[in-house]
Amino acid sequence: MATDTGGRFDGDGGTAIATGIGLDDPRRLVRGVAGIAGFVLLWHLVSLTQPAYVLPSPGAVVDAFAEELASGTMTAALWSSIRHWAPGTFVGTTLGVGAGVALSWSRLLDDVTAPLVRTLRPVPPLALIGFAIAWFGINDAGAAFIIAVGAFWINFYAAYGAVEGVSNDLLDVGRTLGVRGDLDMVRSIVVPAALPGITTGIRTGLGRCWMLVVASEIFGVPGVGREILRASNNLLVDKVIAYILVLSLMYLLVDVAFRAAQRRVLVWQA
Amino acid sequence: MAGVSNGADEADDTGVTDEVDEIAGDGEAGVAVDRVGKTYEGDGTPVRALDDVSFAVEEGEFVCLVGPSGCGKTTLFRVIAGLTDATDGQVLLGGTPVIGPTTDMGVVFQEYHLFPWLTVAENVGFGLERSDRTDAERERRVDEMLELVGLSEFRDSYPKSLSGGMKQRVAIARALAVDPELLLMDEPFGAVDAQTREMLQRELLDVWQSTGKTVLFVTHDVAEAVTLADRIVVMAAEPGRVAEVVDVDVDRPRERGDPAFGEHVARVRELIGARP
Numbered sequence: 019m020a021t022d023t024g025g026r027f028d029g030d031g032g033t034a035i036a037t038g039i040g041l042d043d044p045r046r047l048v049r050g051v052a053g054i055a056g057f058v059l060l061w062h063l064v065s066l067t068q069p070a071y072v073l074p075s076p077g078a079v080v081d082a083f084a085e086e087l088a089s090g091t092m093t094a095a096l097w098s099s100i101r102h103w104a105p106g107t108f109v110g111t112t113l114g115v116g117a118g119v120a121l122s123w124s125r126l127l128d129d130v131t132a133p134l135v136r137t138l139r140p141v142p143p144l145a146l147i148g149f150a151i152a153w154f155g156i157n158d159a160g161a162a163f164i165i166a167v168g169a170f171w172i173n174f175y176a177a178y179g180a181v182e183g184v185s186n187d188l189l190d191v192g193r194t195l196g197v198r199g200d201l202d203m204v205r206s207i208v209v210p211a212a213l214p215g216i217t218t219g220i221r222t223g224l225g226r227c228w229m230l231v232v233a234s235e236i237f238g239v240p241g242v243g244r245e246i247l248r249a250s251n252n253l254l255v256d257k258v259i260a261y262i263l264v265l266s267l268m269y270l271l272v273d274v275a276f277r278a279a280q281r282r283v284l285v286w287q288a
Numbered sequence: 289m290a291g292v293s294n295g296a297d298e299a300d301d302t303g304v305t306d307e308v309d310e311i312a313g314d315g316e317a318g319v320a321v322d323r324v325g326k327t328y329e330g331d332g333t334p335v336r337a338l339d340d341v342s343f344a345v346e347e348g349e350f351v352c353l354v355g356p357s358g359c360g361k362t363t364l365f366r367v368i369a370g371l372t373d374a375t376d377g378q379v380l381l382g383g384t385p386v387i388g389p390t391t392d393m394g395v396v397f398q399e400y401h402l403f404p405w406l407t408v409a410e411n412v413g414f415g416l417e418r419s420d421r422t423d424a425e426r427e428r429r430v431d432e433m434l435e436l437v438g439l440s441e442f443r444d445s446y447p448k449s450l451s452g453g454m455k456q457r458v459a460i461a462r463a464l465a466v467d468p469e470l471l472l473m474d475e476p477f478g479a480v481d482a483q484t485r486e487m488l489q490r491e492l493l494d495v496w497q498s499t500g501k502t503v504l505f506v507t508h509d510v511a512e513a514v515t516l517a518d519r520i521v522v523m524a525a526e527p528g529r530v531a532e533v534v535d536v537d538v539d540r541p542r543e544r545g546d547p548a549f550g551e552h553v554a555r556v557r558e559l560i561g562a563r564p
Binding site for chain 2: 185187188190191193194195196197198206207210211213284285286287288
């Protein structure tokens with residue numbers, strides 16, 4: 019049989035994969051750096067006109083950052099927060115994806131759980147602090163619980179929508195090729211086809227969970243969030259911003275790492 | 289006109305049913321569509337999509353199914369594939385009633401529907417994973433199929449990097465890999481340009497001749513049907529039914545300039561009421 023390839027199509031189709039953070043494009047990198055520099059300069063100028071408890075200068079924030087780092091407070095707080103973030107995110111993401119796929123795939127499960135889901139959905143994780151304390155106590159597990167709730171809903175809806183969007187035609191093809199039963203269908207077609215949507219949900223959740231770190235430590239568990247709340251009560255705004263930067267950096271780190279992993283997994287995507 | 293039998297009349301007497309019984313009886317790898325009807329219970333009035341459709345495809349035969357839009361071609365395709373239940377009647381594959389999708393049928397859809405997350409070789413091997421073949425046998429079968437459709441060098445490519453014609457070749461290889469008794473195709477070349485379509489038609493005839501498979505090919509393109517088929521089942525609309533079965537007595541390879549080819553095209557077009 020002849021082919022009509024004619025050399026228009028490259029063999030693996032995956033030769034030009036961008037890293038997506040602009041490092042591969044010098045022009046974007048320069049523009050990004052210029053943007054940050056401009057923002058810091060503007061911040062510095064505005065801070066000259068304001069007292070430190072309203073807006074500290076960038077220099078003061080750098081000093082506060084260095085001081086917290088040197089004293090060991092920052093690393094201790096970060097380590098503590100990671101102990102909330104990592105298990106909370108992991109458990110919430112796993113359960114959220116699992117429930118989203120199961121309820122979206124199974125009409126029966128969906129019908130049974132729909133009223134419950136709609137009732138629980140609007141409850142903000144922060145409103146569950148009472149339960150966190152009652153069930154887990156004022157400790158790492160309680161904070162992780164708050165984060166897990168946040169991760170759960172994001173992943174639940176992302177996975178639910180992604181599975182809903184899987185084309186019936188692919189399911190038909192699967193059936194004609196011998197796929198039998200829900201488990202086989204979900205494993206070999208539904209989940210792979212829904213993977214782009216599912217991973218986008220996971221990525222959104224990873225970022226959102228760093229935000230929830232602050233809320234999860236509101237009831238007195240040590241961590242970055244606790245340091246931010248304590249510093250703002252004492253009007254130490256430079257310290258507040260220093261710890262916000264810690265969260266931003268963690269978010270950035272996790273996001274870049276996840277995107278790299280995502281691109282590897284979804285190398286087949288157009 | 290020579291070579292044209294009257295399927296509509298046959299459906300009314302027992303002619304087609306005899307043919308159906310014959311295929312049902314001898315256990316051959318043919319297909320028998322036996323008084324199939326399909327009614328959709330929509331909002332309000334039920335719609336009769338198919339009514340008393342009967343015809344048979346003999347083992348190794350290439351049959352095309354043509355008809356105007358709305359004649360229920362796609363519904364019939366889905367019923368034969370076991371993807372939709374018939375309201376009345378039954379479909380027999382090698383004498384056995386089709387009660388659901390089966391790997392005894394290789395199904396090819398118009399829009400390819402390759403699994404985008406799998407490479408070409410993995411797509412072709414998808415159905416084999418559920419067979420009792422050993423890994424080495426699967427590997428060999430995939431290689432054989434890729435060879436057959438001329439895509440060996442693309443075995444590790446993802447579908448996104450393939451042209452429409454190449455995607456449809458992968459879909460054909462995937463359908464044939466499990467060694468089905470019947471190759472069932474729904475307007476498989478409808479989404480590619482005219483030049484690629486002609487090439488794919490030639491290639492499909494080669495595959496058919498080299499594998500000896502029974503082929504049932506749904507199309508709305510009359511010239512395509514005359515190019516490919518041993519016999520053409522012409523359908524009529526409202527309700528979807530068999531208007532006539534036309535034998536194509538033209539030697540292969542068929543040329544469009546051949547007067548006999550033109551006569552067949554004109555005859556089928558007249559039957560479905562399309563303008564020439």
